[in-house]
Amino acid sequence: MSFIEWDDKYSVNITKVDDQHKHFMSIINKLYDALMVDQHPKPVIEKIVNELVDYTDYHFKTEENWFEQHNYSDKEAHKQQHDNLRAQVYKLRDDFAANRVEIDLSVLSFLTEWLVEHILGSDMEYSPYLISKNV
Numbered sequence: 001m002s003f004i005e006w007d008d009k010y011s012v013n014i015t016k017v018d019d020q021h022k023h024f025m026s027i028i029n030k031l032y033d034a035l036m037v038d039q040h041p042k043p044v045i046e047k048i049v050n051e052l053v054d055y056t057d058y059h060f061k062t063e064e065n066w067f068e069q070h071n072y073s074d075k076e077a078h079k080q081q082h083d084n085l086r087a088q089v090y091k092l093r094d095d096f097a098a099n100r101v102e103i104d105l106s107v108l109s110f111l112t113e114w115l116v117e118h119i120l121g122s123d124m125e126y127s128p129y130l131i132s133k134n135v
């Protein structure tokens with residue numbers, strides 16, 4: 001089962017970015033599958049959350065490196081959005097590890113909505129510029 005599915009409307013026409021967005025979605029789906037199992041031992045969920053956190057940072061760095069390299073005019077505002085999500089997923093990981101929060105479907109909804117909104121908004125905006133720079 002999938003919680004979120006790739007759709008071509010999410011394409012920013014940069015293969016590396018699209019592939020990373022697809023991978024990000026696959027981690028959300030992996031988390032969903034794990035949550036749907038009756039018994040889902042905490043270490044299993046924790047491992048996927050860690051993967052999600054690491055991949056979030058890795059993916060954002062890919063974009064931010066290009067922004068720096070090509071001096072993208074909106075780089076600061078875009079990076080600010082990334083930093084906001086970074087802070088939220090770091091907090092989620094730490095709160096979950098310390099038993100302060102549960103990971104449930106509302107977390108998946110939040111991540112999915114954030115991702116889709118970010119792709120269709122801010123990521124689409126850099127697309128023509130970075131394509132013109134042959135990234």
Ligand SMILES: [Fe+2]
Pocket residue numbers: 063078082118122123
């Ligand atoms: Fe982005």
